[in-house]
Amino acid sequence: MKSFVGIIFCIFLILPIKIFATDLKWATYCESTDYKRTPRYNETIQFCKLLAENSQIIAYKEFGISPQRRSLPLLIMDKDRYFTAEQAHQAGKAILMIQACIHPGEPEGKDAGLILFRNLGILGRDTSLLRHVTVIFIPIFNVDGHERFGHYNRINQNGPEEMGWRTTAQNLNLNRDFMKADAPEMQAWLRLFNYWNPDFFIDTHTTDGADYQYALTYSLETGPNTDLFLGQYLQKHYIPAMEMYMAEKGYKVFPYVNFRQWHDPRSGLYSLPASAMLSHGYVAARNRPGLLIETHMLKPYKIRVMSTLELLQFTLKHLNDNYRDYLQINHQADTYTSSAEFRKQILKFNFTVSNTDSVMVNFEGYDYKIEESDLTGGKWFIYLPQAKVFRLPNFNKAIAQDSVLLPNYYIIPPEWTEIIRRLQLHGIKMEFLNQDTTLEVELYRLSNPQWSNFSFEGRNRLTVKTEKFIERRLYPAGSAIVSLEQPNARIIALLLEPLSSDSFLSWGFFNTVLEQKEYAETYVMESIARQMIQQQPELLVQFQAWKEQNPQMAKDQWIQLNWFYRQTPYFDQNLNKYPIGRISH
Ligand SMILES: [Zn+2]
Structure with a gap:
């Protein structure tokens, strides 16, 4: 007969072995290669599906299709099996959204996220962290770029041995596409983000640049590109606790930095609010905490994965502990951004x-x-x-280099179909005129257009000068009326105000408005110009003054005669007129 002590001894002997065996069976691809390699798309999807099949609290879904016909994967973890946004929100859960491989050459987030899901969902560790939080995880966002796999995608990066490529199959950088949303992957992401409306967002990357001791740098937008109170809360409650936790775990962290002179730390550091074309800047503009993680490329891959994992775990714990605060502050931020009070403030941008x-x-x-x-x-x-x-x-x-007083509404003529469609992709609500309506609106006249002479993300960026004027204008049935009385007011303004560097205009969506399509032959204008001067002698004075101010143009006969043509009723009254009206009453 075995003694009681013996039985206890046996249990202690068996248990660790059993746990160890389970752990081994569930080793991720990255762990099983001792952090030398990262899994391909198929291996990743296979593991995600395996997690979902073997865990009560994990579901696998897909949220779109890439141009090369790959599914965009999503894992959801909820201890009450609330796998839809409706269920999770209704249950009062805070939603944590984690994203990896927007830049597939930087795959730490994928490998760390798979470990996190395995630890909680399969091994049952720390499931109390899920009491008030639902986690949604995109293991690979840029799926096509991920499969452009090879040794030579990130020069000088300290592992893994092979990795994916930075851009999509269409050579778009998804982390410049959050506002213009050209990539089908981004359009799917926006639908996903609108659907889940997460309470905290994390995007995981690897940075290059100068060498330093920090394994990980981070950026968390706290203002002035996001809600003031949300920013203050993060500044006070998230950042100090996170830095302390990471230090306790042995990881030096520091805010994401740029050197004033590239590579030269002694030149000093600078940091800017993130533009909304970037993931964390976009999420901030939508009143949500947006954390950027940048591990350092020269650190070994294992350290980069583990430090990312620690930061994910910290954020999960922090969100779980403070879920009520986040739900309330996010809601408050949405309410404020929708309010007349917000529209009374001057919106600042282009920092x-x-x-x-x-x-x-x-x-x-x-x-x-x-x-x-x-x-x-x-x-x-x-x-x-x-x-x-x-x-x-x-x-x-x-x-802020630019600012604007917000209107109550924007009105978009129906022919600008793509603008209306893309606004809707951002989850922006609108109504449509059901009959032709003449409205008094504030419009912008555009001048001094300057197109960049190089292509950026497939587009030549445009800057303009603007001048406001009032006009009674006929808006046809089907024109979209976009009220700013919605949580996305900041996004709406950044997309529709022509001076904003994140605007549709700056991405070249309105180039045709700046093209003169009717003109007069010089031989016709030579005689008409003379008749005009005869009827209005002061025109000649104005013409001479214009020539003096524009000596370059004064060398060109066509431009000079076009100056006269512009004074005739034949000249296109819509040229250089930004077609989106502002209504402030
Ligand atoms: Zn990156």
Whole structure:
């Protein structure tokens, strides 16, 4: 007969082995290769499906199709099996959205997320973290880029051995596409985001740039591109607790930095509010916490995966502990952004950073020397193995270059179909005129268009100058009326205000408005111009003045005669007129 002590001993002996065996069976691909490799698309999907089949609390779904016909995968984890947004919201859960492989060459988030789902969903560890939180996880966002797999996709990156490519099959960088939404993948993402309306969003990346000691840098938008109170809450409650937790786990972290002179830490640091074309800037503009994780490419892959995992775990715990705060603050931010109070504020955008205001910070870098390159004549930064703390100025005071007083409504003529469709992709609500209606609206006259002479994300960026004027204008049936009385008011304004660097106009959607399509032959205008001067002698004075102000143009006969043509009733009255009206009453 076995003794009681013996039985206890046996249980202790068997249990760890059993757990170990389960762990081994459920090792992720990355773990099973000792963090040397990251799984391909098919292996990832297979593992996701296996998790869902073997866990009561995990579901696998797909949220779209890529141009190369791959499904966009989504894992959902909810301890009450609330696998739809309606159920999760109704149950009062906070939704944590984690995204990986928007840049597939930077796959830490995929490998960390799979470990997180396996640990909670299969191994049953820390499931109390899911008491008030539903987690949705995109293991691979840019699925086509992910399968452009190889050794040579990220020069100088310390693992994994092979990885995917930065852009989509259409060579679009999804992390510049959140506003214009050109990529089918992004259009699917926007639908997903609208559907789940998450309470906290995390996007996972790897950064290159100068060498430093931090395994991970982060950016969490706290203003002025997001809701003031949300920003203050994150500043006070999330950031200090997160930095402390990461330090306890042995990971040095620091806010995501740029050096004022590329590669040269001694030149000082600067940081800017993120533009809404970027994931975390977009989410911030939608009144939600948007955390960017950037592990450092020179650190070993295992450290990058594990530090990402720790930050995911911290955020999950933090959100679970404070879920009521987040639900309330996010709701409050939505209510405020929809309110007349918000529209009374001047909306600021196109941020730059002050050159004079800075705070001193300690930056844990590596010593380095600068040599003059005998190959290029440039500066060659050579990092040395000695860790070094630099005392540096951090220029982080944001200055808005442009601002606008918001209207109550925008009105979009029906021919701008694509603008209306893309606004709807952003979850923006609108109504449509059911009959032709003449309305007094505020319009912009555009001038001084400057197109970039290079292509950026398939488009040549445009800047303009604007001048407001009032006009009674006929808007046909089918015109879209977009009220700013909705949580997306900031997104609406950033997309529709022509001065905004995130606007449809700046991405070239309205180029045709700036094209003169009717003109007069010079031989016709030579005689008409003379008749005009005869009837209105002051025209000649104005013409001479214009020539003096524009000596370059005055060299061109056609341009000079076009000046006269512009004064005739034949000239296109819609040229350079931004067609979207603003209604402020
Ligand atoms: Zn990236």
